[in-house]
Amino acid sequence: MTETPSLQPVIQARGLCHAYGRGTMRRQVLQSIGFSVASGEIVLLTGPSGCGKTTLLTLIGALRSVQQGELEVLGVPLQSADRERRRRVRRRIGMIFQGHNLLRCLTAEQNVQMGADLLPTLAYGERRAVARQWLRAVGLGDHLRQFPHDLSGGQKQRVAIARALAARPRLLLADEPTAALDGRTGREVVELLRRLARDQGCGVLMVTHDPRILDVADRLVTMEDGRLMPGALRQTGR
Amino acid sequence: MPWARRRIPLAWLLLVRQPVRLAIALAGIGFAGILMFMQLGFRDGLFDASVTIHRLFDADLVLVSPRTMSSISMAAFPEGRLVQSLADPDVAAMTPVQWEFVLWRNPENRRTRSILALGFDPEDPLLSDPSVQRQAPLLRLPGRVLFDERSRPEFGPVADWFRAGRSVQTEVSGQRLRVAGLVQLGPSFGADGNMLVSRETFRTIAPPGSRGGIQLGLLRLRRGADPLTVQRRLDGQLPSDVKVYTKDQFIEFEKNYWRTSTAIGFIFTLGAAMGFVVGCVIVHQILYGDVSDHLPEYATLMAMGYGLADLLGVVAREGLFLAILGYLPAYGVAQGLYALIRNSTRLPVLMDPQRAGLVFALILSMCLFSALLAMRRLTDADPADIF
Ligand SMILES: Nc1ncnc2c1ncn2[C@@H]1O[C@H](COP(=O)(O)OP(=O)(O)OP(=O)(O)O)[C@@H](O)[C@H]1O
Ligand SMILES: [Mg+2]
Numbered sequence: 001m002t003e004t005p006s007l008q009p010v011i012q013a014r015g016l017c018h019a020y021g022r023g024t025m026r027r028q029v030l031q032s033i034g035f036s037v038a039s040g041e042i043v044l045l046t047g048p049s050g051c052g053k054t055t056l057l058t059l060i061g062a063l064r065s066v067q068q069g070e071l072e073v074l075g076v077p078l079q080s081a082d083r084e085r086r087r088r089v090r091r092r093i094g095m096i097f098q099g100h101n102l103l104r105c106l107t108a109e110q111n112v113q114m115g116a117d118l119l120p121t122l123a124y125g126e127r128r129a130v131a132r133q134w135l136r137a138v139g140l141g142d143h144l145r146q147f148p149h150d151l152s153g154g155q156k157q158r159v160a161i162a163r164a165l166a167a168r169p170r171l172l173l174a175d176e177p178t179a180a181l182d183g184r185t186g187r188e189v190v191e192l193l194r195r196l197a198r199d200q201g202c203g204v205l206m207v208t209h210d211p212r213i214l215d216v217a218d219r220l221v222t223m224e225d226g227r228l229m230p231g232a233l234r235q236t237g238r
Numbered sequence: 239m240p241w242a243r244r245r246i247p248l249a250w251l252l253l254v255r256q257p258v259r260l261a262i263a264l265a266g267i268g269f270a271g272i273l274m275f276m277q278l279g280f281r282d283g284l285f286d287a288s289v290t291i292h293r294l295f296d297a298d299l300v301l302v303s304p305r306t307m308s309s310i311s312m313a314a315f316p317e318g319r320l321v322q323s324l325a326d327p328d329v330a331a332m333t334p335v336q337w338e339f340v341l342w343r344n345p346e347n348r349r350t351r352s353i354l355a356l357g358f359d360p361e362d363p364l365l366s367d368p369s370v371q372r373q374a375p376l377l378r379l380p381g382r383v384l385f386d387e388r389s390r391p392e393f394g395p396v397a398d399w400f401r402a403g404r405s406v407q408t409e410v411s412g413q414r415l416r417v418a419g420l421v422q423l424g425p426s427f428g429a430d431g432n433m434l435v436s437r438e439t440f441r442t443i444a445p446p447g448s449r450g451g452i453q454l455g456l457l458r459l460r461r462g463a464d465p466l467t468v469q470r471r472l473d474g475q476l477p478s479d480v481k482v483y484t485k486d487q488f489i490e491f492e493k494n495y496w497r498t499s500t501a502i503g504f505i506f507t508l509g510a511a512m513g514f515v516v517g518c519v520i521v522h523q524i525l526y527g528d529v530s531d532h533l534p535e536y537a538t539l540m541a542m543g544y545g546l547a548d549l550l551g552v553v554a555r556e557g558l559f560l561a562i563l564g565y566l567p568a569y570g571v572a573q574g575l576y577a578l579i580r581n582s583t584r585l586p587v588l589m590d591p592q593r594a595g596l597v598f599a600l601i602l603s604m605c606l607f608s609a610l611l612a613m614r615r616l617t618d619a620d621p622a623d624i625f
Contacts, residue, residue, distance in 0.1 A: 054625045063541060063622040084545075090621075091543030097624055101538040103248075105255035110246050118543050123242035167542065175625045 008075065009036040010171045010203040011060055016069035018055055029055050031226045032069065039170065042194055042204040044214060047223035053207045054175055056223070060205065061093055061173050062086035074170050091118050094164030094202070096174040096193075100156040102148040108135060108159045109144040115166035134162035138192060154185035161193055165200065172197055174206040183212055190216050249555035252528065253563075260563075263524040267564025267601060268571070270517025274510045274597050275572035281506035283579070283587035287426045288496050289489045290586065291356075294365040294423065297333070298465045299323075299472065300488040301455030304481045308495035309354075310428035312337045314451030319480040323455070323472050328463035333362040336440050337453035342431065344394035345408040351392050354429035355410070357440025364456070365423075370434065373419040377436040382418035383410070388584055389431025396420075411443040425584050427496060455480075510600075517604045521560060525612035529553060533619050541621035550613050557609030561602045568601070569594065 018030040029052040037043050045053050058064045059071060059078070065086070066079040076089050094115075102111045113131040116122070122130065135144060138158040148156055157177055164172060174193065178186030190206075190213045197204045206217075214220060222229040253260050288309065301320055305313035320332050336357035341350040358364045360377040373384055385406075387397035397420055399406045406417040415435070423432045435443070459468055465484040473482040483491060497503045529536070536549050572589065579587045 058622045058625055061541065061625075063625070087540075087543055087545055090541060093543075095541055095625075097538070101534065101624060103532075103535045103538070105251050106246065106248075110251070113246050114248075114539065115542060117245040124244050125242070163542075 008039065009072075010039050010074055011035075011037040011205065012070075012072040013060075014070040016056075016059065016066070016071055018052070018059060018064075018067055020055075029226050030059075033226075033228055035221060035228060037171075037203050037205055039203050040198065040201045041218050042197065042216065043206070043219045043221055044217035045205060045207045045221045045223060046209065046214070047229075049209075051223045052226045053223055057173050057175050057205070057207060061095055062089040091167065092170050094167060094169030094172040096157070096160050096164050096172065096177045098176045098179050100148065100153075100160040100180075102156055102159055102163070104148055107145050107147055108140060108151065108155075111148070111159055112162045112166050115163040118167045130166055131162075134166045135159070137165075137196060138162045153180050154189060157181060157189050158192065161189070161196070165196055165202075168200070170202055172202055172204045172206075174204070176207055176209065178208065178210050178213060183210075186210060187213060249552045250559060252532070252552070253556055253559055256528070259524060259528065263521060263560055264564050264567070266520030266524070267517055267560060267605070268568045270513045270520070270604065271565055271568025271597055271601050272571050272575070273513030273516070274600055275568060275593070276575060277506045277509035277513065278593050278597065279572070279576055279579070279587045279589075280585075281503060281510075282590070282593065283585040284427050284502055284506075285493050285496055287424065287585045288428060289492050290424045290426050291354075291365070291432065292485075292489045292492055294367050294370075295456055295485060295488075296363040296366040296458065297456035297485050298459040298463075299329075299457040299469055300483045300485060301457065301476075301480050302453070302483065302488070304478065306453070306481075307499070308428070309337075309426070309492055310339075312453040314453055315455075315480045317452050317455075319476055320452070320455035320457075323457060323476060323482075326468065326472060326475075328459050328468045329457050329472075330460045331362075331458045333358055333364055333456040333458075334437075334452045335364065335454035335456060336437060336444065338440075338444050339429070340411045340443050340445070342393055342433070343409040344392065345396065345399070345406060346394045349392075351430065353389065353393065353410075353431040353433055355440060355443060356432070356434050357437045357444070358434070360436050363458075364434070367421065367423075369419075370421050373421065374434075376418040377434065377439070379418070380436070380438055381413070381415050381442075382435070382439065383415045384419045384421050384434040385417045386423040386425075386432035386434075387420040388422050388424045389433075390425055390584065393431045411445070413439075413442045415439070415443070424586065427502075427585075514600055514604060517601065518608055521557070521605050522608035522611055524560075525553065525556060525608050526615060528556065529612045529615045533615070534624060536616060536619040537621050537624045540619060541624055546616065549616055549619070553609050553613050553616065554606065557605040558602070561598075561605035564605075565598050565601050568597070572597075 014034050016030060016033040019026050019028045021027055047053055059066060060073055062078055071078045073089055074092050109131050112134055113127055116127040116130040135141060138161055140158055178189060194216045303313035303315040317334050320334055323329055324332055338355055339352045340355045342353040343350045360374040376382055385396050396406050396417060400417050400420055425431055469482050469484050576587045576589055
């Protein structure tokens with residue numbers, strides 16, 4: 001599991017299928033998905049509700065085991081990867097959820113440090129400094145000691161971004177990160193995400209329904225009924 | 239783990255950032271701890287108290303009747319057996335002792351109460367207690383008594399009056415006796431109070447049925463003689479109407495009576511066990527609820543790349559912190575309650591390191607066991623659920 005050279009894709013899927021349930025309850029959700037995301041690229045994934053976007057994201061995030069097809073994330077083949085290997089891949093992936101999923105009993109700074117704590121080589125003080133630096137980068141330098149409870153929705157989502165980036169991920173997965181935010185705040189958060197990811201040279205795959213943020217993407221991928229739309233891999237105006 | 243490699247102390251923060259839950263948990267653990275301390279303390283205190291005087295006897299070997307079951311039912315045996323044992327080359331000296339419960343009349347309110355009377359020759363050593371040795375000659379006068387000032391207060395304000403310089407007289411078994419001095423022995427489970435008299439005086443107060451024979455024979459050995467060897471030899475030589483014990487065996491014999499022939503041990507051990515169970519239930523409730531409440535957060539941590547082992551460690555550490563935080567106040571309160579018990583019952587209930595360690599071990603296993611059960615809930619934390 002060596003570091004992927006930056007030109008290689010961070011995500012590469014070929015013939016990826018996924019079904020929920022067994023027997024008569026079995027429902028095919030993903031059908032031969034094939035696409036790739038290069039390092040430093042920002043890709044948006046859209047499509048109607050229930051078409052399988054979140055399922056695809058959990059597969060790429062190594063949160064579920066691959067049933068059929070090939071999926072390589074950060075150079076690690078995930079088909080037939082065991083629990084421990086999937087965990088090690090997850091360490092190198094930053095995830096941002098629809099709900100912010102911050103730890104309620106930790107301050108903003110401590111939440112971000114939970115991300116930085118995954119870095120094995122840094123001493124406690126350095127990881128703490130990393131946490132502060134990321135909070136300043138998302139504009140929350142004055143809110144280090146506040147609990148999630150006392151932060152606004154946009155601020156919480158920014159803490160979540162800082163937490164995801166503090167672990168120095170090579171790939172960032174985000175599932176509707178702006179869903180709980182108003183249009184302007186959502187836009188700000190996504191702009192921030194794009195800028196920071198770009199600085200880190202980290203690939204981004206973001207699921208969104210929000211038409212106002214489509215233009216931040218390098219590429220737009222559309223899904224329907226568990227399939228990528230033909231010709232969906234279109235360049236955006238950038 | 240080196241200090242620089244430490245992480246955010248999540249277990250600790252989970253506990254302290256939920257003060258109400260923490261307070262309930264600590265109250266529960268503290269309660270369980272105090273209950274265990276009290277029950278075990280009482281049990282050990284009662285066993286210890288049953289041998290307060292036994293420990294003080296100035297003897298290497300002790301002769302008792304084989305019909306004697308415990309200090310509350312001492313049977314008599316012929317005094318000649320004691321004299322006989324003097325023939326052994328290793329036996330240096332002896333003290334015949336009479337031991338009976340008699341009725342003491344409280345000099346203040348005239349009520350009577352059963353007290354343990356020891357009769358001995360004031361010239362012979364009886365107890366290895368300096369104040370007894372110093373005051374024994376006072377008993378040469380007939381009708382004099384050394385009163386145990388640590389007897390329960392129901393025997394009257396004897397010590398106070400005596401110290402104030404009053405001449406304290408009272409009636410024991412209908413005989414007028416005068417307090418010649420105060421000694422400090424302590425009540426036991428069987429005897430609420432103690433008094434020492436000469437054998438002449440003892441004869442006047444002993445119940446008519448028991449005036450022949452003695453209840454106890456103390457033997458002191460020559461220097462260097464091994465008590466166990468002499469005990470075996472004497473026990474073989476002497477007729478079967480007397481039994482020979484070493485002092486330690488005698489103490490153990492008495493304790494064993496209270497342990498096996500009474501329900502004391504069972505009752506108090508059961509009480510302690512109940513404290514343990516109650517504690518387990520409370521800690522389990524708290525930890526299980528805690529894990530359930532934070533399940534999405536644990537799932538998030540797993541999605542970030544933390545392993546199940548990391549999360550199990552968090553729960554285990556929560557259990558460890560609860561054990562320590564719950565134990566300390568329980569220890570403190572138990573110290574106070576022990577002092578209270580000593581003052582009100584005069585039982586020797588003390589915090590000994592062994593019991594302190596035992597209760598800590600019980601609390602620790604209680605918390606870790608509950609943590610273990612709560613961990614099963616963690617396997618429900620599926621990182622795939624959080625998107
Ligand atoms: N754990 C599960 N078990 C069974 N079926 C599931 C499960 N999760 C999702 N599904 C089904 O799979 C399909 C795809 O779900 P998915 O969450 O991937 O859609 P989505 O594109 O993310 O939708 P949305 O835009 O509403 O979030 C849906 O029909 C859903 O009912
Ligand atoms: Mg979804």
